[in-house]
Amino acid sequence: MDKFNVIIIGAGPAGLKTAMRLRRLDFKQKILVIDKSSYPSFAACGMPFYLEGLVKDFDDLRKTSFESLRNENYFKNYGNIDLLLNYLVTEINPDSKTISTLNMLDNKETRFQYDKLVIATGSKAIIPPIEGLSIEDENVFTLKDPTDSIKVKSYLDKNEVNKVCILGAGLIGCEIASSLFNLNIDVSIFEIFDWPLAALIDKEIGLYLKKQMFNNGMEVYTSEKIIKFISENNKTIKAVSNKREVEADMFLICSGVKPNTEIAKRAGLKLSPRGSIITNEFLQTSNPDIYAVGDCIEIKNLITNKTFYSPMATYANRLGRLVANNIMQNNSQAFEGAIGTAIVKILEINVARTGLSEREAKESGIDFETIYYSGFDKPHYMPGSNKMNIKLIFDKKTDNLIGAQCIGNKASVDKTIDVAATIIQNKIPYYKALTLDLSYSPPFSNSVDILVQGFQIYENKKNKMYKAISFEEVKEILERNKESEDIVLLDVRSKDEFKRVPSPFKNAINIPIDFLYSSDLEYIKNKKIIIFCGTGSRSYQASIMLKSKGFEEVYNLEAGLSGFY
Template sequence: MALNILVIGGVALGPKAAARAKRLMPDANVTMIDQGTYISYGGCGIPYYVGGDVAQMDGLRTTNAGVVRDEAFFENVKDVKAICHTRALSIDRRSKTVLVENTQTGEQSSMPYDKLVIATGSSPRIPPIPGNDLKNVTSVTCLEAAQAIQQQCAANKMEHAVIIGAGFIGLEMAVALADMWGIKVTVIEMLDQILPAQLSYNFAQIAKHDLEELGVTVLCGESVKELKGDENGAVCQVVTDKRVIDADQVIFSIGVTPNSKIASDAGLLCHPRGGIIVNTHMQTSDPDIYAGGDVVVVRNLITGDFAYLPLGSMANRQGRVIGTNVAGGQATFEGVVGSWCVKLNQMYASGSGLTLRQAKAAGFDAIEVSMEGADKAHFYPGHDNASLNIVVDRQSRRVLGIQGMDTDGGTIKARTDAVAALLQSGKPTIDDVSNLEVCYAPPFAGAMDVINAVANVADNVVKGLHKIISPDEFLKLWENRAENGYFFVDMRPTKRGKPVEERHPGEYLSLPLEEFKARKHEIPTDRPLALVCSSGTRAYEVQLKLREMGMDSVNCAGGFTTLRKRGDEEKF
């Protein structure tokens, strides 16, 4: 008898699981239902459709050959019966049926299964604040909402958008609206930085400045209290704990919650904070029911704890595993390390593993080390400085995470992917990254790649050879120099450091590395020293020389390259 495979959800994981199962078990009856109008689309591409990079909405729904993935496509090409406008209401595990409802007619019916796949995804978080139900208040997690916003932009009906939340989608939407449509955009983030779950505080300041250069206003450490409407019931103002902002469009982007209620109601094991718990075969606590994508929690391979990672890439990988297993296979999905990437304005960012905050919360004796290095050979035309941040456990030297930012997205993603592979396969150390074999040619990298270099810096820091401080710590020393007595030494070429010295005589010395031997007597011996150069490398050389002379000092991580990327260079 042919196996009945029923898939609930048809956006990312559902289609992958359904198609994979049908390929491996051609005689199975595979049915996929979804409550929406559109199925099998790239939700992560929504900001790029709104911003014009993807010209037509159907571009998010097509195959590589340009064929739209609709119900007819799955029926005719994949031999999968796809049914839209059908919502799953409940699961009866004893009778192996799912109660469903036609969202257009309200008609209910029962659908049988031998194997069930739950791919119900997630729902956007909407905070319970007054005015959240006003017109022009939305999220952008589905194609219908994206289409409405795009049409509003095209009709010149949007002047000032406020985006609440500074995660991936929120920032991508900010860039799309400001860059393509010239709309005034304000981003409000409750925490003290943007991308709080992904970036170090230092890199978040680089990202913030990159957005501000596009004209986007970024407000961190600020909470939205109320949305006010006009006489037509449309939003017109956003009230925070610090100000009132005019707005004719509000977009919530404060994360999502897993749609796991149907599973918990059926008695399946779920995490207390939501999300279905599955094993490495993506089975739920019922061996005939599988789940994946945004609706599940999985193991974090670094901490061993449960993790929630709502990403389309993970959903697709898990979908293949589930499709294999419902067809009788034994594929596994061991867990995640949390790899991501995002395009901002001129900058691209990527990361994998834990941030410093996350590492400390997980109980590691963690530190982070940042540096700037050429993303290609320094002599090759068109090279730029990549910013890299590595998180390590001080005692074990274990690498826990990596983050990077660059104007070349492919460049920084390649470095991140290399470390992600190490994190996924074991417990890499500083030495593993320092000696990581990567491709080399001047158009692609320096002979000592930046990914190796950041591990070398971490090695020096852990061994006590390099005393490094963050740009924020350096700025604090500078702002409070009258009280703390610090003297600042700049190792950059004279043309860069001398103007700063002239503005701050007696506090700042321009002393290029090449002149150190002849002029070291100019450095005061009775004051604490803070060193800085373009990227941190030249200052490190001087720090070693000063130590030989019995003089202690601190070095600003990333030097003026990082300070410039943050918009802080003018403070000097």
């Protein structure tokens, strides 16, 4: 029986990052990596772009930046790492420190011994228990593993696919929908929650995203549950929801993933209620000689100190390095936690988030304040300037930023969310964020960065310089007061803007802000006045004007018409 210093189960990003880091720390270590797949170190996040044709060749997702194919020979020659593919680990015996494997090509069984073991078995697609759903049907697919993308691409190339039905509007579902839509394929997406990416973003951003997807021609059916699939001759032809029936040529099941931890469970390792492997701050499992990393574990949230499940390539790669350091350096590096930063492109709509959502803040019992606003990622006069809607969440007790979400068509949300993530992770107080020394030049950014503008808005709100109101609150008020006699909807945009983009509210009056201060408004002084404009900046100024004239019930519509969903 061969013995290795370290055996790693799983040749995905987490497993192979661990292996390569181990090798660089000590070139004499005997390292074995085992995986049941044929494709090690595969860039799974690139699958939607391969299907779309932006990535021309499947092997491009397996190559290094210097064009080397990451296969068995590469890892042996480049890192002296033994890599066994198409091998299934059938048993872990912690007492004897051995593993049993099955060669899936010839059914030969082999045992290996280890000093340290790393479990990086990743995750697997969730197949919901829906009547008639059969992933054996020739046109029904998941999109989790390399073989999935090969099958989907092959089906698209060999068949006339005019319409695709997607179950699930999470990250994968939305990215795939975008890629197929860009191939001029009609797409219908079903989601049981009220908006896309519901696990990541709040209502304002989510409903705005849904509206943009719909306006681009995509069918997005939220708050709908598929209850049945109908097949004929081993081919699914129709999805039936609680509201409609949709026929399609292809069906993709994108209902999320769950930890792949059966082998750990059989080995007696402790699992969480979610089925993830429980690890300590050094990523050791309940057995000190066995570590775990990647999609098979949960990680600590830096804000709440609770664990959460976030199967992201960023954590797999970063924590793979940390596991190797701890194996070689006697647990010298603790993992403090993460904040769930994510970004996605859907059609031309860029969406990003970090920290806690409003829902997560509520569930954690945090007393928080939110602001929602709209602005430009660079000066409005510059070519390529794009509007962005941003939601920020602050802890009222500490005034620290604890969550951020942003969305915009072609907008530079990446910079904004990365700066927000840095502020949150390092607990930078809001008053210091106000003076962050960020770069400025018109081709790149504003003189006051759009994120810093949000901190200014929070300071104004905190100091009660204005009263904010959301679209949701306005809708509720108008529904309760059908006649709206005690409510004034005041549009302070210019006359041209008012004609070009009509108000979404009935009976709104238009008084451009240039004429507001000099106007006689005594007839509405005792009413509740809701002021709005294009982005929320002029309406904020208008609320200050009216406040100076003794008006009390004055509210500024957050994000203006730009945030309307």
